[in-house]
Amino acid sequence: MEKNQSELAFEKYRLEETILLAESQLKQARLDNEGNSEEIVFLKKEMRENSAHSITNLWNSQNFEDLIELSQYQNPITEKLLDYEKIANKITILKKVIDSPYFARIDFRFDDEDSFDKIYIGLSSLKEDDTKDILVYDWRAPIASMFYRFSSGSALYEAPVGKITGEIGLKRQYEIKKSKLEYFFDADVQIADEFLRKMLAQNTSSKMKTIVETIQKEQDVVIRDMEYDLMMVQGAAGSGKTSIALHRAAYLMYQGSSSSLSANNIIVISPSTIFEQYISDVLPELGEDNVISVVFDEILSDVLQCRCLQTKNQFLEIMMTNSCYERTMKDSLQFKTSPEFLKILDRFIDDLPYRWIDFEDLYYGEKCIAEKEELREILLKGRKTTSLGFRLNQAAEFALEAAKEYHREHENQAEYMKIKEEIRRLTELNIPCLYSKMFEDAMYFHHLAKDIELPCDIRNIMEFTQDNLISNRFYYDDAAAAVWLKLKIYGTDKYRGIKQVVVDEAQDYYPLHYEILKLLFPDAKYTILGDMNQTLEKKEDLSLYENIGKILNKKKATLVTMDKSYRSTNQILKFASRFIQETSAMESFNRDGDKPEIHPASDGFELCGKIISEVKLCLDAGYQSVGLLCKTEKNASFLYEILKGKLKIHLIKDETAENVEGVFIIPVYLSKGLEFDAVLICDTDSENYKSEEDKTLLYIASTRALHRLNLFCKGEISHLL
């Protein structure tokens, strides 16, 4: 008891000391930035007053010195602005530190020392300005890794200078909120598990949270890995893949501060906007605000410069609600994202200069300055070694040189501008339009596909594609193919700086998509996380990762498997495991809850009544997010119309939803990657869920639930249940 009291007194004192230091640094930082902003205002004023001449005349001035004069003012301003931003960032971090400076402590004795050092671990580090003593270590610091990997006893960590060994005497965890020590406990394995169980038993929120306090050893190994160029994780639903992805991005940023990796060198690729929203708080909470986060579909529309491409989710909705097209759409997607189709696209690119790029003789006034045969010859030369885009540029350069030469002797500004514009257009191919050409004539398509194995329903696929392209609809499958075509022809420098790519929900992408990533980020290292059991319109197994490895072709690649699921209760996991292959082991974190139940109803009225009572029960139990899941948006909208007058409920049917909280109805495919306190799967009748793929939908839907899962149906229950 006495010992506890003195420990408590010590910890309170230590916390006070830490907060005092953080507060004094915050005060200083605020002062520094007041100074900075005054100086910025002063410098701007000075620039305006002293360089008025330069600015007003700058754009039509031929005088290089004007520019230099302006930059003399601009540079100090930019420097001060950078300084300001850096300190503003420090202020944000210090405020967080003051609120909760650390969450753990390990007492570590280095092998060559006699006493134990107290290592406090928090979201960010805190250092004495003068002595440089570290009061709090960033959770990403090498020494902090021991907290995640060892219990008391011998321990080691990898420091920049090599392996450091020693002994851990104590592991302690803290709950500090609003600068107040709520409690602390000494954590052996059992107590740490109990703490995690308590955390997992809490309600979820509409935004994903950080897990720094409870990262598990196997997760930490992936988060801190620096050895592999391609790190792949196959993880069961709820095993923490997304959490790992984001904590790894934060870790790489931390590592990067010593190896010049900056925020714009890391990109996190999400499968949908709703998912991107859901994860958007994690990196800022970890103190990393600026990591690039992008939805895969956005990359496609960005490359193709077309805002109206169909998203994967729109594709899925049409596929699932139009049974007559379902087979064809699936086969079309499978085919157009396959290596076979890539070969056809490759042949099409080779054929473009012969058949589809129509050069004309180029005239400056009356004078022909470049004949079409000359231009074509340039285009055909070097086609084995250089890209088509490059050769188009060469042809344009040739024509431009000729135009310039003629212009020198026969100056005619209007003609010169006209021909320059014509030459510029030489390099521009209309990719969507060219892509359509491949499908306009079946004979031509089969000519390109000679000796390549085609799907048996290629005729249907061709017709389906023609119909879509004629009506100017760029379906998901065609969009990706056209993007690949454009990248292969022109390449892109847009993402050249990216050194690390993090891809979540890897199972949703096809070989073509990984080919696209390879073209976009040729020199990057990759972290790829997925679950082969969560594919919607295709079947995957472990070969998924083998194929990714082959496509990305990195020197050092590895696959880590994670079977333990942290999201759902034992009962929910057990229920969900009936929807996946028996070989896919799934272990729960041993948290108990109610057994999922199936509630059949004889008509819509009864169904509605049962759903309403379950929702009320969930709300009474204090659940904050209650998800009513339906197979499609069509089913979801139908249910919404019935329930909207009877419950406070909202419908989430597109990806723009900001916050998924309260009681809501959502199609299963949109709920991927998200989680809710309670889930009601509302349309589990034999009509909706009958195929192997529907089984996957049920798996995804069931594993969204943290604490409670119930299934409802009108009429005959699906035989998959």
Ligand SMILES: Nc1ncnc2c1ncn2[C@@H]1O[C@H](COP(=O)(O)OP(=O)(O)OP(=O)(O)O)[C@@H](O)[C@H]1O
């Ligand atoms: N070490 C951990 N400590 C605390 N919570 C954890 C831990 N690992 C995972 N979780 C929690 O488990 C839940 C599932 O995590 P996450 O969404 O990252 O899993 P996932 O593998 O991406 O799931 P899915 O594939 O189903 O989308 C989240 O609530 C997350 O906070």
